[in-house]
Amino acid sequence: MMAPRKKLRLVVIAEPAEGTRSVLVLQTDSPGFRVDADVPDYCCGKCGNILFHGVDINRFVNVVVQCHPCGAFNETIVADDNRVN
Numbered sequence: 001m002m003a004p005r006k007k008l009r010l011v012v013i014a015e016p017a018e019g020t021r022s023v024l025v026l027q028t029d030s031p032g033f034r035v036d037a038d039v040p041d042y043c044c045g046k047c048g049n050i051l052f053h054g055v056d057i058n059r060f061v062n063v064v065v066q067c068h069p070c071g072a073f074n075e076t077i078v079a080d081d082n083r084v085n
């Protein structure tokens with residue numbers, strides 16, 4: 001059995017002004033990506049919902065992800081205080 005994936009929280013920001021950032025809007029509570037890779041789960045910095053499952057966020061540059069359950073805007077940057085309860 002595999003060990004649980006490590007979970008890292010992303011940095012929450014205010015809603016970007018229209019047209020200033022690329023915003024990836026998730027439409028369900030499920031993660032945006034599911035590929036089999038040995039990387040941590042990346043979670044919403046506000047509510048802890050998993051946004052990226054099995055994808056390296058370093059693939060994303062200058063992208064903001066909107067969490068579905070809580071609507072928070074997350075940078076694809078891991079928060080300093082990245083632990084998920």
Ligand SMILES: [Zn+2]
Nearest residue numbers: 044047067070
């Ligand atoms: Zn959230």
